[in-house]
Amino acid sequence: MTTPRESDHPRTPTSPGAWGAGPAERPAAADGTGGRDGARGRGTVLDRARATAPRRGAADPVTSLLHRHRELCERAVDPLEIAAALEAHGVTDRTAARYRHRDVFSLAEEMYARVARDTATPAPPRDATAPRARAGWILLGLLPGVLCAATAAGVRLTTGPVRPAVAAVGLPALALAVHALLRRGPLGSREQPRGGPRTPGTRAWTYWLLAYAVLGDGLLGAAVPGGPDGLPDGTRTGPWPLATVPVLALALACAPACWAAHLFAVRARRALTASRGLHEFAASVRPLLLVVFTLFLGALAALLTACGKVLHEPAATVQTLALGALLLLARLLITHGSAHAPAVALAAAATVEATAQASVFAGRLPGCDPLAVPVDTLVTAWGTGSIPALACGAAALALLIHAARTLTRASAHAQAEKQS
Secondary structure, three states, rough: OOOOOOOOOOOOOOOOOOOOOHHHOOOOOOOOOOOHHHHHHHHHHHHHHHHHHHOOOOOOOOHHHHOOOOOHHHHHHOOHHHHHHHHHHHOOOOHHHHOOOOOOHHHHHHHHHHHHHOOOOOOOOOOOOOOOOOHHHHHHHHHHHHHHHHHHHHHHOOOOOHHHHHHHHHHHHHHHHHHHHHHOOOOOOOOOOOOOOOOOOOOOHHHHHEEEHHHHHHHHHHHOOOOOOOOOOOOOOOOOOHHHHHHHHHHHHHHHHHHHHHHHHHHHHHHHOOOHHHHHHHHHHHHHHHHHHHHHHHHHHHHHHHHHHOOOOOOOOHHHHHHHHHHHHHHHHOOOOOOHHHHHHHHHHHHHHHHHHHHHHHHOOOOOHHHHHHHHHHHHHHOOHHHHHHHHHHHHHHHHHHHHHHHHHHHHHHHOOOOO
């Protein structure tokens, strides 16, 4: 009695006998009885052996995926990096089911295991890439607030030619401190690969928004009635008043912003290691983003109140909170590899503020009175702070919606932060 060959029974992946022998194909028992119990036991062993064997060859769909992403798998330090990269390439949990995996994470683990088995590279602990707090960026987070407080005190306590000299020294030092903070630590930009697309710059728009926070409301308040009658003299009561509280509070808020970004990165990495699917990860990170965002706004509001009482000036709470929210969301997105949306949002807010200022002065030209009507109406009804509040608030809301979709993806947390 001859046993039928497997090649005589063509199968497809959807046929019952595709991955294990069916009842009609099982050979007779070795003792010649051909009993049902022997066939069942031998078939069960065959099914288990085929199920546990490495799925390689032409019928293995993971092999083709591994070939396409082999360089990525060889560079990856853990399976999480592979999962994030697969998601960035459009692979979802539903797509992973076509590769016979329940989700992207299990598919990435198999891909990593195959390459690690070939290269004898052991997988590091899953939390080894979690960013950790370091003294360097902690001190950098405090430095802008210290320099801004020293500059503000020097401007307020000096007179004559000493005052502009203090400002000329303090402002560049403050700018350098902020620049150093944005290059290292939790708020630092992720490095772009060589040959990749260049990220749009946001530095000029950020400087404009900060300068407007100091000078914009005073200029607009003086321009609507027909001024200003002179240049700013560094005081709140001059012909072009300066607002010191917003910029001082924002500088002091660099430290809470660093801690907020660090907390978000750490918790997101932990959620990434604990999640078993992309939807589960997004559901756990989205509330975290809102909590971190709210904590930062609470810290900024407290700093605004304290600075207003110390300097005996209006706190400009609404417009400063809107600006702070916009800047924090922009840095979070840039830090996690998404720079286009922050550049657009910052540019839009700065453009609205510049247009509002220009329309007031353009309305003084003959026949151009209607150009100044919208801004005059807003300033009369809600004050000069309504312009930056609306501009920065709308941009921050758009970035928050975008961040809720972008920062809840595994690919946004694929690499360790620079400070780790």
